[in-house]
Amino acid sequence: MRFSIVNLGCKVNRVESDDVAAALISAGGSLARTSEADLVVVNTCTVTGEADKKARKAVRQALRANPSSTVVVTGCAAAIDAAAFTALDPRVRVVPKGALQQTLAPHAAPVALRVGEGFRTRVSVKIQDGCDHACTFCIVHVARGKATSRPFSEVRDEVAAYARAGAREVVLTGINLGSYRSEGRHLPDLLEALLADGEALPGGGPRLRVSSIEPQQVDRRLIELLARAEGRVCRHLHVPLQSGSTRVLGEMERTYTAPWFEHLIGRLRAEVPGIALSTDVIAGFPGETDDDFRETCRVVERLGFGRLHVFPYSKRAGTPAAMRVDQVPDEVKRSRAAELRLLSDELTQRDYDRRVGTRELALVEDGVAVTESYHEIPVPAGARRGDLVEVVMPPRGDARARMQA
Ligand code: SF4
Structure with missing residues (x-):
């Protein structure tokens, strides 16, 4: 077939x-x-x-x-x-x-690996699905249902199988990843176990990367782990902010304030030197004023994110925010999103420039190497696909010219 x-x-x-x-x-x-x-x-x-x-x-x-x-x-x-x-x-x-x-495919093998020809040396493993929150703009928790987690041992087996098949980086993913729970164990427990498993694997096992994680789930144990794992767990987190206005966050039912979020990012930067951070921002949530929007721009700039994923607010039928009468006009949403995307480009460049001359481990993929901080740089001379190599971050101009060559 x-x-x-x-x-x-x-x-x-x-x-x-x-x-x-x-x-x-x-x-x-x-x-x-x-x-x-x-x-x-x-x-x-x-x-x-x-x-x-x-x-x-x-x-x-x-x-x-x-x-x-x-x-x-x-x-x-x-x-x-x-x-x-x-x-x-x-x-x-x-x-x-x-x-x-x-x-x-009712007769497929129980664990069908995705590594191999045609698949990347960086492989994502889904460990969690669904979400128990109900942010007022979000339809995903309706589509995916309540939070569920894969059993601890099943995830460990799958990661080990990928490592043996050649994966050098495993990205743990989920819809609300930080809510991972299996037999009383949480995401930091899983990361600890995967790090310990890696010691018995070729090359110390794959490095691990945590994909998007809600800010409330970034706890003391996760921060300590990121700080002491020496890059085996990438010092890179994607933490969705959504808005820099505490009032708008409240209306989104995000359960944190802008100052609380800023404090969290401050802790991450202080305790995990060199950490790379990116975030999601919604432009034009219902009732968002020019002042709210300006505050969002100020907050993301002040926090020095390396990248913004910008979404113009989109009405999703059946969500509380879609029923509000104070919708922001489409052209305002579009222009705010465009401004945030420009800011994102600038922030990415600033983050890159701060790292020039520093050392990071980069994973060589097809025609590009991806650093721990999630920047793409040229493949170092002599390195092959799948190598994890230490690089000195090249100046941006050099990197761009070599990637285009
Ligand atoms: S935005 Fe994320 S945290 Fe909020 S309800 Fe949707 S999936 Fe859950």
Whole structure:
């Protein structure tokens, strides 16, 4: 059976799509172009209205590309509104994420590894799903349901298997990663165990990276671990701020204030020297004034983030924020988002410039090396894909010229 996977959305979706691909291959399937596939899986996202549109467009394109294929639609957009997809064509089947592997590849090996030809030396492992919070703008916790975590030993086995198969960096991902709980153990316990497991593995095991983590979950133990792991756990965190205005944060039900967040970032910088930080920001949440927006710009600049992921606020049906009457006009949202993206570019450059001449471990991927602080630099001379090499951060001009060469 020839199959094709169209992945949309976040890192967790990427992992889930790769897992389905691995399961289908292990059950005898082979990857093909969408136009030649018997089965096309579209893994959708619904984080914004734009994401919904892209999901429907991807399904229509898959239907057009091959008039005889079956198109399976899964993911968050399908969980929220399955009929929007089944109405497109009788060949469309909506399958919930949890039932995907059982439906498509019931006879696949239990742990189908994604490392190998065609996969990266940096591999993501999903350890958690869902979220028990209810931020007023968010539809993801509705689509994904309550927080669940994978068993501790299962994650350890999977990471060890990836390490043996050659992965040099493992990125732990989840929808609300910091809420990880398994038999009373939390994310720092898991990281400690993975570090200990790594000591018995070739090369000391893969280095670990924590993907996006909610600020309330960055606790003393995680900070101490980042400080003493000597880069085996990357000194890089993506901590979503969403707004620099305490009033707006309250209306988002974010359960922290802007000064509390600033204090947290101050602690991270003081206790984990050289840590790289990035964040998410929403532009134009309902009721956001010019002053609120300016405050957000000031806060992200003051905190020295290395990168901002900027989302213009998008109304998601069924969420409290979508029902508010004080929606910010689209053109204001667009211009605030554009301003924040410009600021993000500047912050990335400043973060890079601060690191020039310092030493970091970089993972060599295809044509690029990714540093612990998540900057891309040219592949050091003589290094090969999959090498973890110590580099002196080159000046930005040199790095750009060598990457373009
Ligand atoms: S923490 Fe908030 S934004 Fe993140 S998934 Fe949960 S409800 Fe959504």
